[in-house]
Amino acid sequence: MNPRIPYHKPWVGEPEARALTQALADGNLVGNGKLSKEFQKRLASYLGVRHALFTPSCTAAFSLGMMGLGLKPGDEVVLPSFSFVSIANAVIALGATPVFADIEPVTFNLDPAAVEAVLTPRTRFLVPVHYAGMACDLDRLSALAAKRGLVLVEDAAQALGATWKGRHLGTLARAGVYSFHATKHFTTGEGGLLVTDDDALAAKVEIMHEKGTNRAAFLRGEVDKYTWVSEGASFVQSDLLAALGMAQLERLEENLRLRRALAARFSKELAGVKGLRLPVAPAGCEPNWHIYACLVAPERRDAFVKAVKDQGVDVTTHFEPLHSSPYGREKLGLKAGALPVTERVAASMVRLPLYPQLTGEEAGRIVSTVQSAARAL
Ligand SMILES: Cc1ncc(COP(=O)(O)O)c(C=O)c1O
Structure with missing residues (x-):
């Protein structure tokens, strides 16, 4: 293993x-x-x-x-x-x-x-x-x-x-x-x-x-x-x-260079994977690739995360919306349903590991694990 x-x-x-x-x-x-x-x-x-x-x-x-x-x-x-x-x-x-x-x-x-x-x-x-x-x-x-x-x-x-x-x-x-x-x-x-x-x-x-x-x-x-x-x-x-x-x-410039190269590799090798939406930089923006954030349909997201993690790759979800959290509801009187895009994105998000120390072999393993988990959905 x-x-x-x-x-x-x-x-x-x-x-x-x-x-x-x-x-x-x-x-x-x-x-x-x-x-x-x-x-x-x-x-x-x-x-x-x-x-x-x-x-x-x-x-x-x-x-x-x-x-x-x-x-x-x-x-x-x-x-x-x-x-x-x-x-x-x-x-x-x-x-x-x-x-x-x-x-x-x-x-x-x-x-x-x-x-x-x-x-x-x-x-x-x-x-x-x-x-x-x-x-x-x-x-x-x-x-x-x-x-x-x-x-x-x-x-x-x-x-x-x-x-x-x-x-x-x-x-x-x-x-x-x-x-x-x-x-x-x-x-x-x-x-x-x-x-x-x-x-x-x-x-x-x-x-x-x-x-x-x-x-x-x-x-x-x-x-x-x-x-x-x-x-x-x-x-x-x-x-x-x-x-x-x-x-x-x-090491910041080297850090950014390696992150950008890894992100480019993920975006190239994962392009066209069914059910997986890859991150897209807006016009004029050169991202730092602090996070490589993908989307998977909410009803499949947790099964997808589990399948990838079961293969030894720690993908993860991200923020729970603040408005529908216990304090958001209690302090601000907000409710789930109020911010539909926020809720859908939060329920769909999957972040892939991306950092300068990843070897080429590890990056390849992330790609193949994500591909096979997406195929299995
Ligand atoms: C968008 C955003 N704002 C603020 C913070 C808070 O940063 P810190 O822990 O340095 O206070 C974070 C930390 O994750 C963040 O992601």
């Missing part, structure tokens, strides 16, 4: 071990110290943005950004229900209300027409998720935001390295957030990033990032001692993890 092919394996090794050992030897442990500053500078340069802040998670980056943008009780924030729970919870924690809009069946991203249908006079923010590193329809969403006076914040948790019309996803709105969680293709174990080109927002969030103090200004020699100057929280991340992140950044 061949060894199992897990769904995901973080791509870490010697370079990361060396970076961590060096940071420890140099005593670089503090939050937002010189390694974090360097990491932020390199990420800002890679992404082509003016400001980047390293945080404990994408969720923390989002909370920090929304605090800086002045999200307040009574505000409504439109986001997809086909997403990770923590962003909706961050909205709720600030006293505002998440409002879920339906997605498009091809990109699995917010459908601009569905967004327009849920806007109210209280809507202040739109938070599109670039699912799987595939671009949302930013032309239409940006136009809608401009027309209705809404602020766009990109959830690029899964999108580091993906581009749209040559620009990085996550850098195309007022602010963007990324996740460096261990399940992501670029990882610091736990971690995230907030980016913006807005200098006024950056000045605010710099203080909020440092627990509401002007420590950053103090470290630049602009004030004699630092003190409590605004609301904020402990949004900084240890320099140890910045060291890890810089080692990951060194």
Whole structure:
């Protein structure tokens, strides 16, 4: 029997071990110290943005950004229900209300027409998720935001390295957030990033990032001692993890190249497999292939997943829609049936293993296992 092919394996090794050992030897442990500053500078340069802040998670980056943008009780924030729970919870924690809009069946991203249908006079923010590193329809969403006076914040948790019309996803709105969680293709174990080109927002969030103090200004020699100057929280991340992140950044281009090659192979060799819908990149988007998301008819999906897993290949489903979850129903009064595309996509999704360490033989085994499971359905 061949060894199992897990769904995901973080791509870490010697370079990361060396970076961590060096940071420890140099005593670089503090939050937002010189390694974090360097990491932020390199990420800002890679992404082509003016400001980047390293945080404990994408969720923390989002909370920090929304605090800086002045999200307040009574505000409504439109986001997809086909997403990770923590962003909706961050909205709720600030006293505002998440409002879920339906997605498009091809990109699995917010459908601009569905967004327009849920806007109210209280809507202040739109938070599109670039699912799987595939671009949302930013032309239409940006136009809608401009027309209705809404602020766009990109959830690029899964999108580091993906581009749209040559620009990085996550850098195309007022602010963007990324996740460096261990399940992501670029990882610091736990971690995230907030980016913006807005200098006024950056000045605010710099203080909020440092627990509401002007420590950053103090470290630049602009004030004699630092003190409590605004609301904020402990949004900084240890320099140890910045060291890890810089080692990951060194392999990001290779990581993306290998992912793109694997995705191209899957798309070529699985084309035409009956009952299996393959992912399609929208026009103008170069995905990072964080996820290779296929669809199988809902009534056959679970049997298909079981058949592939029984052959030692760990394919997996994904998000349960938030609106029909226990908390969505109880807190927001929502019901199953409200967002038909979201529900159908969630019930149909199958994600294939895709990561740089996959050997050619393993990629071939994924293809043949998926082909035979699809034939058996
Ligand atoms: C779309 C999306 N947004 C936000 C998050 C939250 O990321 P983190 O765990 O870094 O807070 C995730 C994590 O999976 C995600 O997939």
